[in-house]
Amino acid sequence: DTEVTQTPKHLVMGMTNKKSLKCEQHMGHRAMYWYKQKAKKPPELMFVYSYEKLSINESVPSRFSPECPNSSLLNLHLHALQPEDSALYLCASSPSGLAGSTDTQYFGPGTRLTVL
Amino acid sequence: KNEVEQSPQNLTAQEGEFITINCSYSVGISALHWLQQHPGGGIVSLFMLSSGKKKHGRLIATINIQEKHSSLHITASHPRDSAVYICAVGKMGQKLVFGQGTRLTINP
Numbered sequence: 652d653t654e655v656t657q658t659p660k661h662l663v664m665g666m667t668n669k670k671s672l673k674c675e676q677h678m679g680h681r682a683m684y685w686y687k688q689k690a691k692k693p694p695e696l697m698f699v700y701s702y703e704k705l706s707i708n709e710s711v712p713s714r715f716s717p718e719c720p721n722s723s724l725l726n727l728h729l730h731a732l733q734p735e736d737s738a739l740y741l742c743a744s745s746p747s748g749l750a751g752s753t754d755t756q757y758f759g760p761g762t763r764l765t766v767l
Numbered sequence: 768k769n770e771v772e773q774s775p776q777n778l779t780a781q782e783g784e785f786i787t788i789n790c791s792y793s794v795g796i797s798a799l800h801w802l803q804q805h806p807g808g809g810i811v812s813l814f815m816l817s818s819g820k821k822k823h824g825r826l827i828a829t830i831n832i833q834e835k836h837s838s839l840h841i842t843a844s845h846p847r848d849s850a851v852y853i854c855a856v857g858k859m860g861q862k863l864v865f866g867q868g869t870r871l872t873i874n875p
Contacts, residue, residue, distance in 0.1 A: 693853055693865035694810070707862060739808050752857020752864075753798045753817075758810040 655759035657742050663765045666732060672762045674725040674742030681748035682706075683725040684756065685717060686741040694741055700725060701748045732766045739763050770794050773854050773866035781874055786841040788869045790854030793835065800863065801828050801839050802853040810853075813839070844873045 655676045664670050674683065682701045686694035699707035700719040714736075716728040725742055739761045745754035771792045780786055790799070801813040814821050814828040816837065821828050825844075830837040841848055854866040 688808075691868075693855075693868055696862045699862070709862070741808070741810065743810075749860055752796075752800070752855070752861055753815075753859045755800070755812045755815050756863075757812065761808040763808070 655742055655744055655757050657740075657759035657762050659762055660760065661763050661765075663767065664729065664732065665767050666734075668732075669728070669730045671729065672727040672740055672742075672764075674727075674759055675723055676744040676757070677723055678744065678746070678757065679722075680744035680746050680757070681722065682745045682754070683719065684743040684745075685725070685727050686743065688739045688741055688761070698727075729764075732764075734766050737764055737766045769867070770864050771854055771856055771866040773852075773869050775869060776867065777870045777872075779872045779874065780844055782845060784844050784873075786844050786848070786871065786873075788839045788852050788854075788871070790837045790839070790856075790866055791835060792837075792854075792856045792864075794856065794864070795858065796856040797858045798856070799830055799837050800855045801837075802855060804851045804853060804868070806850075813852075841871075846873045846875050849873050 658673045684699050685697040688694045697711045698717040703719045714731050718726040741761045742759040743756040745756045747754050774789045799816045804810045816830040825842045827840040849872050851868045853868045855863040857863045
């Protein structure tokens with residue numbers, strides 16, 4: 652299995668809803684990432700987990716809450732989002748736990764989130 | 768000024784043409800990545816370079832560390848190469864810094 656999967660593919664939620672995005676990889680990768688991407692912009696890093704521990708938090712608002720239950724799974728819990736949070740949310744993983752830019756990152760297809 | 772600059776921002780070419788996309792960066796790096804993003808979202812890592820040149824099929828990536836410059840070349844371009852190509856750089860243990868991307872359209 653050489654892919655990163657993300658569910659759901661699309662999500663529409665209201666500002667009072669609570670929802671979760673899920674990411675899974677079975678490549679034995681030790682680092683996992685959440686990115687946010689607005690239209691026609693490059694991805695912006697949100698969080699990095701290295702060996703299942705949060706290693707980078709890019710000052711993301713607390714309405715986004717990451718969770719890494721095990722080495723294969725990464726969740727992003729969403730609560731009280733704003734319309735400007737509408738974006739493509741990409742998950743990625745990389746083999747080593749260095750969680751940095753000297754490792755190839757494998758991206759999932761993304762979840763397209765719309766906040767009404 | 769962005770730490771990573773790509774040129775051109777948009778490129779339209781005819782099928783079969785030789786394509787070059789450039790990336791310049793202003794910081795010291797451990798590695799440079801070329802990524803491809805098709806409409807619909809998914810990103811594929813094409814190359815990771817720290818020196819020299821790499822080739823995969825019709826794609827060639829080069830890097831000149833002294834000049835802080837990299838190029839991505841596509842030979843015999845095809846409409847399926849139409850995508851956004853993103854250059855990203857960084858140091859070990861640090862996050863990637865992305866360029867703004869080059870939108871490539873190959874017409875049949």
